[in-house]
Amino acid sequence: MLFDTHVNLHAEAFADDLTDVIRRAREAGVERMISICDKLDSFSRIREIVEADERMWCSVGVHPHYAKDYGSLTVDAILERAAWERVCGIGETGLDQHYGYSDLAAQIECFETHVAAAQQTGLPLIVHTREADTETGDVLERGYGAAPFPILMHCYTSGETLARRAIDLDAYFSVSGILSFKTAESVREVISIVPRDRILLETDCPYLAPVPMRGRRNEPAYLVHVCTALAQLWDVDEAEVARITTENALRLFKRVS
Numbered sequence: 001m002l003f004d005t006h007v008n009l010h011a012e013a014f015a016d017d018l019t020d021v022i023r024r025a026r027e028a029g030v031e032r033m034i035s036i037c038d039k040l041d042s043f044s045r046i047r048e049i050v051e052a053d054e055r056m057w058c059s060v061g062v063h064p065h066y067a068k069d070y071g072s073l074t075v076d077a078i079l080e081r082a083a084w085e086r087v088c089g090i091g092e093t094g095l096d097q098h099y100g101y102s103d104l105a106a107q108i109e110c111f112e113t114h115v116a117a118a119q120q121t122g123l124p125l126i127v128h129t130r131e132a133d134t135e136t137g138d139v140l141e142r143g144y145g146a147a148p149f150p151i152l153m154h155c156y157t158s159g160e161t162l163a164r165r166a167i168d169l170d171a172y173f174s175v176s177g178i179l180s181f182k183t184a185e186s187v188r189e190v191i192s193i194v195p196r197d198r199i200l201l202e203t204d205c206p207y208l209a210p211v212p213m214r215g216r217r218n219e220p221a222y223l224v225h226v227c228t229a230l231a232q233l234w235d236v237d238e239a240e241v242a243r244i245t246t247e248n249a250l251r252l253f254k255r256v257s
């Protein structure tokens, strides 16, 4: 059994054939999925998708890209939605200076609101970080020092220093199709230092289709190729990767059964 810990099924790219996409995922052995929330305005649509499928869970949060639109975001607004038992994580949240859609101060404030929600619920914080290694490490350490909470560094492509800081906070890391890209040698090197009992798989679909599907719309069925990329990195077979990463995901996402 495979567990896709990061799918964006409410994306426009799936508007026409979501049922087929989910069927193909199941045929490929992807039996659990977490539908990720990018902004509170998307939550009711995500909830609809999750309610229609008993092997689907979701998160609640605001992506750093949208931090500027949620300047008045409160912890309560997140907690209210996280009360639903199929919400298994807080986010995705974090810092992104690559696109810089929202200024850094707004992103940090939004990120810290999510940290507080993770502290209060005990649900894992799903962290997106890009070109903000130092600031991301600082927010996580500050929050964790005040009251520990579970952390997932999703689609991790950042540096080794931040990876080590996060490992010290007992964080989990998820790998995506990027792991299969020829040019991603530095990502493979960093992922190699993460303990194997801390690694999960994700597609981040419809983005980041793995080799040999690169350039196409990504979908959860392609998680098998992410699994293959990790099997090559670890030099074990795919079944072993599926077993370890699914076990890890179920340990982290306690509301998923």
Ligand SMILES: [Zn+2]
Pocket (backbone or CB within 6 Å): 092, 128, 154, 155
């Ligand atoms: Zn992300």
